[in-house]
Amino acid sequence: MQYNHPIVIQGGMGIAVSDWRLAKTVSQTGQLGVVSGTAINSVLVRRLQDGDLDGSCRRALKAFPSQAIAQKILDTYYVEGGKAPQQPYKRPPMFSIESPKALLQLTVAACFVEVWLAREGHNGVVGLNxxxxxxxxxxxxxxxxxxxxxxxxxxxxxxxREIPGALDLLSENQKATLKVPVAGAAEEVVTSFDPQEVMEDTALAPLKRPFFFPIVSSAILAANLKKKSTGRVDGFIVEGPLAGGHNAPPRGPMKLNDKGEPIYGERDEVCLKEMAALELPFWMAGYYATPEKLQEVRAMGAHGVQVGTLFAFSNESGVKQELKEKALHTIMTENAPEGGWIFTDPRSSPTGFPFKAARIPGTISEETIYASRKRICDLGYLRHAYQKEDGGIGQRCPAEPVNDYVKKGGLAEDTVGRKCLCNALMADVGMGQIQAGGQEEISLLTAGDDLNNVTRMLKDGKKSYSARDVVGYLLGLEERAEISRETTTHP
Ligand SMILES: Cc1cc2nc3c(=O)[nH]c(=O)nc-3n(C[C@H](O)[C@H](O)[C@H](O)COP(=O)(O)O)c2cc1C
Known part of the structure; x- marks a missing residue:
């Protein structure tokens, strides 16, 4: 039997841009709200240190299956009333191939909190990105x-490829492993997670195995994932280079335009016919957020669209209120720079993938301001593992201090133009670190090319809009078509 999946997916947006509030709002409309799980352990500990003023995190932690673990987290990180604004956040340790048990427990609990809150009080469906x-x-x-x-x-x-099998095992509370790419390693390296061990004495019942949708940039990759994954793939998100956040690099050697952005061509376009031939539902993402495009792709075999940018600037997203307001106000009142409000930066992300930045003064770090930031790597999510000479495994990030990176065997040229996305994205959602010497981390707002058209959500003098407005806008034509279908079949 074909499952009745939602037509609109609110894309996962890290760090904490698609937080539980946004996902819950979307899920309540009957569409799919997706929380971001990226860096979620840091998000939880910072919310707790900000005093968890509305009590939501503590309410969710009360529902966590191990109250001993929940209490340990509160004892370590919760600050009643919130820390002083100039006081730095206490950080959890960074991840390693064999992370400390307390860090794994915190991460399980943090993701639990985010999903639990998004699902609280309604029957809609919720996703995790x-x-x-x-x-x-x-x-x-x-x-x-x-x-x-x-x-x-x-x-x-x-x-x-390994996630479907891991989901099968984890839903049975069994140990799962993932391969870790390690530069220079002769042997395969894996990281593992054993629910029985991490959850200690908690009684564990079998869990629901969720649907799994990989995000792909080509039909070939989709076909490969369908055939060669370690378990069931249930559908695909097909994301193109105009989407917000990270983009897949162009096929073939990277060439840049005169503004320094990657050039995408015909080879990067995805054939919907080939996607439809895979006989799994798929959603188009990256500049598809209009009712007309939704209808068009549905007519070509897609199930719907995944939308990010419009939701990222809605009232319910996790982006700091003043950044959102500033961005919307600027776009409403000023002319866009040549080439639009978005720059696709081939260098900034330590992942090596192109990463989009909004070019709105006051919402992002201008290059000159960013250059004055002292390099530091204290969150470490984007570090790459490498084989050390002494036989151990180390981690390095091309955005860390250049000397440290080179000492770890990295190439100095790899560090050029890199930005600390971990800290910048935490700053975007109002949880920026105060570094040594009182330096505040600076934000770097990402958005897709659709930001150029965001004013369509701001008609009739509106200065802001809700995620519900986005869903209503996207489904407007669909609903009208549905009503007319119904009236034709049931006169
Ligand atoms: C602020 C922002 C952050 C994003 N972060 C992620 C992410 O963490 N993971 C991911 O898979 N996609 C991420 N995306 C992509 C969205 O999930 C979505 O696929 C994309 O934005 C759709 O294109 P659109 O922006 O034209 O609507 C992000 C997009 C935005 C705007």
Whole structure:
């Protein structure tokens, strides 16, 4: 039997841009709200240190299956009333191939909290988005999502071939492993997660296995994932280069236009016919957020669209209120720079993937301001593993201090133009670190090319809009078509 999947997916947006509030709002409309699980352990500990003023995190932690673990997290990170604004956040340790148990417990609990809150008080469906490349926290995140009853897992930024099998095992509370790419390693390296061990004495019942949708940039990759994954793939998100966040690099050697952005061509276009031939539902993402495009792609075999940018600037998203307001106000009142409000930066992301930045003054770090930031790597989600000379495995990030990176065997040229997305994205959602010497981390807002058209949500003098408005706008034509179909079949 064909499952009745939602037509609109609110794309996962890290770090905490698609937080539980946004996902819940979308899910309540009957469409799919997706929380981001990226860096979610840091998000939870910072919310707790900000005092968890509305009590939501503590309410969700009360529902966590291990109250001993929940209490340990509160004892370590919760600050009643919130920390002083100039006081730095206490950080959890960074992930390693064999992360400390307390870090895995925190990560399970953090993902549980996010999904649990998004699902609280309604019957809509909720998804969890993770990045394949950020491999070390992923099994703990997935398990936390499963414990909270997540309905969908959506994963991109890499080829998530091993995730379906891991979901099968984790839903049976069994140990799962993922391969970790290690530069220079002669042997295969894996990271593992054993629910029985991490959850200690908790009684564990079998969990629902969610639907799994990989994010792909070609029909060939989709076919490969369908055939060669370690378990069931249930559908695909087909994302093109105009989408917000990270983009797949262009096929073939990277060539840049005169503004320094990657050039995409015909080879990067995805054939919907080939996607439809795979006989799994798929959603188009990246500049598809109009009712007309939704109808068009549905007529060509897609099930619907995944939308990010419009939701990222809606009232319910996690983006700091002043950044959102500033961005919307600027776009409403000023002329866009040549080439539009978005720059696709081939260098900024330590992942090596192109990453889009909004070019709105006051919402992003101008190059000159960014250049004055002292390099530091203290969150470490985007580090790459490498084989050390002493036989151990180390981690390095091309956005860390150049000397450290080179000392670890990295090439100095790899560090050029890199930005600390971990800290910048935490700043976007109002949880920026205060670094040594009182320096505040600076934000770097990402958005898709659709930001150029966001004013369509701001008609009649409106200065802001809700995620519900986005769903209503997207489904407007669909609903009219549905009503006319119904009136034709049932006169
Ligand atoms: C602020 C922002 C952050 C994003 N972060 C992620 C992410 O963490 N993981 C992911 O798979 N996609 C991410 N995306 C992509 C969206 O999930 C979605 O696929 C895309 O934005 C759709 O294209 P659109 O922006 O034209 O609507 C992000 C997009 C935006 C705008």
């Amino acid at each position: 993770l990045l394949e490349k950020v491999v070390l926290p992923n099994l703990a995140c997935l398990y936390g999502g499963l414990l909270a009853g997540v309905d969908y897992v959506i994963m991109g930024a890499g080829i998530p």
